[in-house]
Amino acid sequence: MENMDSFDVLVIGGGPAGLTASIYTSRADLDTVVLDKGENKLSKADVIENYFGFDEPLSGSELLDRGKKQSKRFGTEIMDLEALSISIEGESYVVETVEGSFRGEGLILATGIQQKKPRVENLSDFEGKGVSYCVVCDGPLFRDKKCGVLGSRDYGVKEALKLHEYTENVFLLTDGKEVDADERLVRELDEKGIEVITEEVTRVFGDQLLNGAVVGGEEFDLDGLFIAIGTSGTLDFALELGIDIEDGFIQTEKDLSTGLPRLYAAGDCTGGERQISLAVGEGTEAALNLIKDLKGEIKQDWG
Numbered sequence: 459m460e461n462m463d464s465f466d467v468l469v470i471g472g473g474p475a476g477l478t479a480s481i482y483t484s485r486a487d488l489d490t491v492v493l494d495k496g497e498n499k500l501s502k503a504d505v506i507e508n509y510f511g512f513d514e515p516l517s518g519s520e521l522l523d524r525g526k527k528q529s530k531r532f533g534t535e536i537m538d539l540e541a542l543s544i545s546i547e548g549e550s551y552v553v554e555t556v557e558g559s560f561r562g563e564g565l566i567l568a569t570g571i572q573q574k575k576p577r578v579e580n581l582s583d584f585e586g587k588g589v590s591y592c593v594v595c596d597g598p599l600f601r602d603k604k605c606g607v608l609g610s611r612d613y614g615v616k617e618a619l620k621l622h623e624y625t626e627n628v629f630l631l632t633d634g635k636e637v638d639a640d641e642r643l644v645r646e647l648d649e650k651g652i653e654v655i656t657e658e659v660t661r662v663f664g665d666q667l668l669n670g671a672v673v674g675g676e677e678f679d680l681d682g683l684f685i686a687i688g689t690s691g692t693l694d695f696a697l698e699l700g701i702d703i704e705d706g707f708i709q710t711e712k713d714l715s716t717g718l719p720r721l722y723a724a725g726d727c728t729g730g731e732r733q734i735s736l737a738v739g740e741g742t743e744a745a746l747n748l749i750k751d752l753k754g755e756i757k758q759d760w761g
């Protein structure tokens with residue numbers, strides 16, 4: 459095949475999970491490339507204050523830049539490229555991009571989650587200014603404030619219930635749909651008194667910060683709007699490779715293996731709480747296990 463670069467390890471995704479994995483594999487002298495399509499949502503976070511080791515808050519983009527520099531220092535190649543497809547050729551994985559193919563003996567999927575974006579006017583103008591995609595991350599910033607969660611399925615209902623721990627003033631906005639979620643979750647929604655509004659959400663508005671959304675043609679005041687309309691992405695690869703998926707997330711064993719040889723998944727794409735520290739932990743675990751597969755030994759990474 460033309461224009462094929464070979465590496466020991468291919469990592470798809472340059473977020474906390476993928477970058478951490480690459481730090482470990484590169485330090486273990488495995489030639490590693492990280493392919494990242496450059497749309498990391500963490501870069502929209504102005505303030506990260508719950509990640510260990512930073513006594514002062516830092517922004518998501520600074521954290522990512524530092525991670526990239528750190529990984530490059532050990533020899534990782536980081537390329538701004540979208541992985542378009544993955545195939546298995548002999549004992550290797552081959553990832554196609556618009557600029558050619560990459561062959562690797564081992565592969566780590568760290569593609570995060572891709573939130574489906576609703577068609578709500580002005581939404582991106584208020585991201586990080588009242589519009590959020592993660593209750594665990596930003597819920598505490600909206601304590602006792604009036605908030606909406608945009609979603610109608612399990613994920614949306616779960617986010618609304620989680621948000622209720624910070625404020626009782628929560629509305630589930632289903633954007634023209636009926637609630638289609640697990641009975642137990644719907645009951646809990648009812649018990650907590652979370653009102654469901656089924657009208658369409660067409661626009662958000664505000665000045666510097668979000669002031670509200672247009673719901674069913676009427677202005678509806680809100681301090682925060684959490685988008686939780688489901689997950690997508692990552693799955694194409696899982697489907698291509700025949701890896702198990704459930705509820706949109708890659709299913710792994712405890713050691714983060716996927717059932718295919720030398721193929722691991724790490725970070726948000728495996729489900730669970732979305733936190734940098736958890737993604738970093740999974741990136742570490744996946745990398746250490748892949749190093750063991752490729753080098754036949756456990757490399758204790760004490761430096």
Ligand SMILES: Cc1cc2nc3c(=O)[nH]c(=O)nc-3n(C[C@H](O)[C@H](O)[C@H](O)COP(=O)(O)OP(=O)(O)OC[C@H]3O[C@@H](n4cnc5c(N)ncnc54)[C@H](O)[C@@H]3O)c2cc1C
Nearest residue numbers: 471473474475495497498503541570725726732733734737
């Ligand atoms: C606004 C915001 C604020 C947050 N604040 C916090 C916080 O304060 N504290 C905290 O702990 N967590 C926070 N989080 C959650 C945290 O960002 C995630 O849990 C973490 O980034 C997950 O890391 P990851 O590496 O698994 O995935 P990601 O960081 O999502 O990285 C995945 C990467 O893969 C790339 N990718 C996907 N598909 C492809 C492809 N086909 N080809 C190439 N590249 C691809 C994406 O572009 C992305 O760069 C926040 C999230 C958001 C959105």
